[in-house]
Amino acid sequence: MSFVGESLTSASQLVFVLQSPHSAGDFLFPIISISQPLLYTCFDENVWSKVLLAIVNNRDHRRMEALSELTGEGYREEIIAGNLGDHILAEYKVSQENLGDTCTDDFWDQVQRGNTPIFDIFCALARDLPLAYCAIKAIKSPSKYSIASVAVLQQSSTALRNSFNSILNNVATFQRHVNILKELYSVFDRKIEFCDGDISYPGEESRPTGRGMGLELQNVTFSYPGSKTKTALNNVSLSIKPGQLVVIVGANGSGKSTMVKLMTRLYEPSSGTLLIDNVAAERYRSSSLRRAMATLTQDHKIYPLSIYENISLITADDPALVTKAAKQGGALKFIERLTDGMDTILEPRSRTFNVNIPSDPAHPLQKQIDSLPKKIDISGGEKQRLVAARIFMRFNMEEVNFVAVDEPSSALDAEGESQLFNQLIAERSGKTMVFVTHRFGHLTQHADMIVCMKDGALVECGSHKDLLKLDGEYAKLYNIQAGAFAVNEFSE
Numbered sequence: 171m172s173f174v175g176e177s178l179t180s181a182s183q184l185v186f187v188l189q190s191p192h193s194a195g196d197f198l199f200p201i202i203s204i205s206q207p208l209l210y211t212c213f214d215e216n217v218w219s220k221v222l223l224a225i226v227n228n229r230d231h232r233r234m235e236a237l238s239e240l241t242g243e244g245y246r247e248e249i250i251a252g253n254l255g256d257h258i259l260a261e262y263k264v265s266q267e268n269l270g271d272t273c274t275d276d277f278w279d280q281v282q283r284g285n286t287p288i289f290d291i292f293c294a295l296a297r298d299l300p301l302a303y304c305a306i307k308a309i310k311s312p313s314k315y316s317i318a319s320v321a322v323l324q325q326s327s328t329a330l331r332n333s334f335n336s337i338l339n340n341v342a343t344f345q346r347h348v349n350i351l352k353e354l355y356s357v358f359d360r361k362i363e364f365c366d367g368d369i370s371y372p373g374e375e376s377r378p379t380g381r382g383m384g385l386e387l388q389n390v391t392f393s394y395p396g397s398k399t400k401t402a403l404n405n406v407s408l409s410i411k412p413g414q415l416v417v418i419v420g421a422n423g424s425g426k427s428t429m430v431k432l433m434t435r436l437y438e439p440s441s442g443t444l445l446i447d448n449v450a451a452e453r454y455r456s457s458s459l460r461r462a463m464a465t466l467t468q469d470h471k472i473y474p475l476s477i478y479e480n481i482s483l484i485t486a487d488d489p490a491l492v493t494k495a496a497k498q499g500g501a502l503k504f505i506e507r508l509t510d511g512m513d514t515i516l517e518p519r520s521r522t523f524n525v526n527i528p529s530d531p532a533h534p535l536q537k538q539i540d541s542l543p544k545k546i547d548i549s550g551g552e553k554q555r556l557v558a559a560r561i562f563m564r565f566n567m568e569e570v571n572f573v574a575v576d577e578p579s580s581a582l583d584a585e586g587e588s589q590l591f592n593q594l595i596a597e598r599s600g601k602t603m604v605f606v607t608h609r610f611g612h613l614t615q616h617a618d619m620i621v622c623m624k625d626g627a628l629v630e631c632g633s634h635k636d637l638l639k640l641d642g643e644y645a646k647l648y649n650i651q652a653g654a655f656a657v658n659e660f661s662e
């Protein structure tokens with residue numbers, strides 16, 4: 171309908187121009203009038219009218235994109251806890267240097283820049299050609315063009331108004347750009363609320379502890395930023411001795427993960443104190459403290475890098491160590507099944523731009539699209555094994571003496587879970603370990619201490635036997651799980 175409407179409008183305008191007393195019989199004028207659209211149609215290099223596929227295949231550029239994605243919200247806690255910031259930055263710089271002068275601008279910007287302004291200048295001139303034509307005619311025969319000259323004047327004033335408008339728009343755009351620049355530089359004025367200490371861990375002041383880390387929470391209360399009324403932890407005091415295996419249990423939302431986040435210094439207590447090896451935690455330089463910690467949580471993500479780097483990113487580039495960690499995490503079998511093994515990128519970042527490509531699978535560009543690297547799906551449990559391998563990589567390092575494991579086994583099968591826990595326990599060689607779990611069977615009976623949480627408070631603390639005798643919250647949770655097995659046995 172729109173096409174028909176436009177065609178009718180054009181035809182009637184053409185008839186009007188041809189019948190006009192000033193241009194009767196003058197075919198040049200209507201041709202001049204439509205010269206601009208004709209120029210565009212014949213000579214414009216318009217990508218939208220083509221069938222086109224553009225692919226970013228520069229390895230370094232793709233790596234830079236993947237690394238910069240790691241600075242996003244979703245990975246933040248993990249990157250901070252793993253002390254990965256500097257490493258990612260260094261890797262990014264290497265790729266940036268490899269990239270050299272290669273342009274990284276968006277595809278459309280590059281196409282735009284490829285056009286010289288000459289064509290646009292011709293088109294702009296063509297737009298004003300009818301006006302110039304009328305003016306020349308009016309000068310040549312003033313008596314004939316007295317009314318037309320008024321029209322010309324009116325058109326000139328319209329043109330003047332348009333150009334003035336564009337100047338004002340430019341001023342507004344300029345102001346907007348100045349504001350964006352100001353915002354950019356205001357980053358330097360941001361106050362960092364997290365206070366970093368100035369002694370390294372293990373420092374001279376921290377007690378020599380062998381291989382484990384001693385942690386003590388003294389009357390710790392914590393509310394998440396933004397939730398002013400609800401406290402996630404309420405006046406919690408707990409002492410974990412170097413080398414102890416501690417299991418934290420409790421109902422959903424009782425504050426278990428929060429406690430681990432405070433111990434690993436992802437958050438600071440709102441009040442109360444955290445002592446690490448008898449020294450206030452905030453006195454340590456956080457990077458040195460985190461080098462001594464390894465955390466495995468349920469939220470760990472797969473990085474958009476190769477499997478090898480997913481395991482080794484944090485530490486050394488040593489294939490033997492990476493294979494050992496993959497084995498310990500229970501990931502080696504499924505990695506070996508993948509065509510590219512350790513080099514597989516599970517979630518590759520590929521940038522493509524396609525225009526007007528028919529969905530016909532036989533079309534050559536459609537075949538190209540199909541041959542691009544795709545996301546390789548692995549199961550939730552396999553992902554968790556991969557993340558576990560990453561933690562083993564850190565775990566195997568001499569300097570790590572505190573390991574926090576926050577319910578990483580939700581997607582693991584029973585065998586995978588028991589292997590993971592057994593490996594961690596067997597190889598802990600004196601490291602302090604804190605496990606958060608809902609499944610009691612494997613861990614609580616090995617634990618030196620069980621901490622039972624309820625509504626943000628520490629309600630019970632002791633060994634499995636002690637807490638069962640107490641017949642309180644822990645016994646209630648334990649009996650629910652034990653009862654489930656009893657019912658199953660009975661029904662069989």
Ligand SMILES: Nc1ncnc2c1ncn2[C@@H]1O[C@H](COP(=O)(O)OP(=O)(O)OP(=O)(O)O)[C@@H](O)[C@H]1O
Binds near residue numbers: 395
């Ligand atoms: N990022 C957050 N912002 C605000 N509130 C939060 C945040 N994370 C947790 N909370 C709240 O803090 C309380 C304790 O949460 P936490 O995750 O520590 O519980 P949990 O015992 O680990 O639970 P689950 O067993 O479900 O993992 C909950 O009430 C929860 O809603």
